[in-house]
Amino acid sequence: MNVIEIKNLTKMYGASRGISDISFTVEEGEIFGFIGPNGAGKSTTIRTLLSLIYPTSGSATIFGKDIVQFAPEIKKEIGYLPSEVFYYDNMKVKDLLNYSASFYKKDCRKRIKELANIMDLDLNKKIDDLSLGNKKKVGIVQGLLHEPKLIILDEPTSGLDPLMQQKFFELLEEENRKGATILFSSHILTEVQRLCNRVAIIKEGRIVAVEKISTLKENTYKKFKVETKSALDPHYFNLAGVNKLEVKDTHTSFLFKGNINEVMRKIADVEITNLWIEEPDLEEIFMHYYEKEA
């Protein structure tokens, strides 16, 4: 079953671009990464899904229900953590969490205590007095206290120290094991790589790829570095599937996608002194999507 289904979703801000023609689906039980640099349209997509803003054209469903028409109903089962958390001043953490819980028709007191314990959050402090990281923790507890079926996170780790990040990720994995679907937006690849099963890559308001993380890593590019005895003809490795060919004296490096045997035969035909074949890390794959169309 698809928890989120986005079809040709477009959001324009007047004449300027928000997102255009975005389509992808998130399946039940997935941790789905949504990745792109700042300003690519991640937050716009998420805010449209939450009907804080409305689509210019296209549509989307969550739990099979239209996001605009059934917004309040859908939100019973959504937990959301925005990239920047702002709360009502003059409230204690406890009061804010209770206020938040009062919107859901279930008793969340036990879960609030559990989450506050895990995240090491003092419930009796005033929100005004909290540091950025601690405010973020309030956001995390606030987003998870009603045990939502869909968790939407927009750049959730900013302001959290590495230790808390670790705890937070463990918490998410635990929620996922219990059945929650997670949409995780980020511009930091390592955290996406660590958590997600699949990713959608967004660039300038458009989706450029939706792939499994494993496919991204396996099926794509291998990094070749060849050291030869004598300098090579710079065009020697110029075959289909080769990218970013660089030749410096006896050192040749390139990215390759395709039938690996062809390259190996080419390599076998020259006298080599050393050879490296590496899996590119996600960062490089990601940069590739960005440079391809630049």
Place this chain on the structure above:
Amino acid sequence: MNIFLKELKSHRKSLIFWSIGIFLMVTSGMVKYESLSSSGQPMNEMLAGMPKSLLAVLGIGEFDISTASGYYGLLYIYLLLMATIHSAMLGATIIAKEERDKTTEFLFVKPVSRNGAILAKLAAAFVNILILNIVTFVSSLVLVGKYSNGEVVTGDIAITMAGMFILQLLFMVIGSSLAAVKRKSKTAASFAAVILLLTYLISVVIDLNEGIEGLKYLTPFKYFEAKNIMFGGGLEFIYVLLSGGWIAVLTAVTFIFYKKRDLNV
């Protein structure tokens, strides 16, 4: 219900300040009356010597200010101004503050509809202006009664408070509809204040210039003037109808536009 209670709580302090302010206004007004009436100077004669335009600007008009009720009629416009400023600001900020404080991403990802949130907020604002109205009513009743020398003032004060309540409601929805319509809702409160001052100015200009009497339908401050509704005048049906119509339209505008527009996040 939770939003309603939250709003009542977060506006409690400001309501207390406004209540104190309006109480002090009535008190200082009536204390002034006492000193004027006990000084033995015939006040009406003194006023008769003043130019009519000055009287109009001061809002004195045609009151017999040697009586407590007449003096109260004079004071009423200032109470009305305070109460309507309070309502206009309240109506605007209660809607706009979620965007101002960037709490939209908190509130509207909860299972609550835009209409539901607006309903709760307007209900909370309604309770606030009702309380301020009651505070004004009771302070007036007690303080005017104290200096009235047996003159019966309850009915006159009650009718002015009824008029004031209608205008409070009207300015509340002027504020809320501005906040709902404007994309930059932060500016709604100051915009509402500008409308309020402009309509008040128009009402003063009409007093100065009888030739433009016809403009009186444009400014709510002409709808329920103390000199017309007190002393047995009562609320005029046409103005009650007109205010009611505006209140209905602007309430609808508040709901419809807030539901339709993108929220600022």
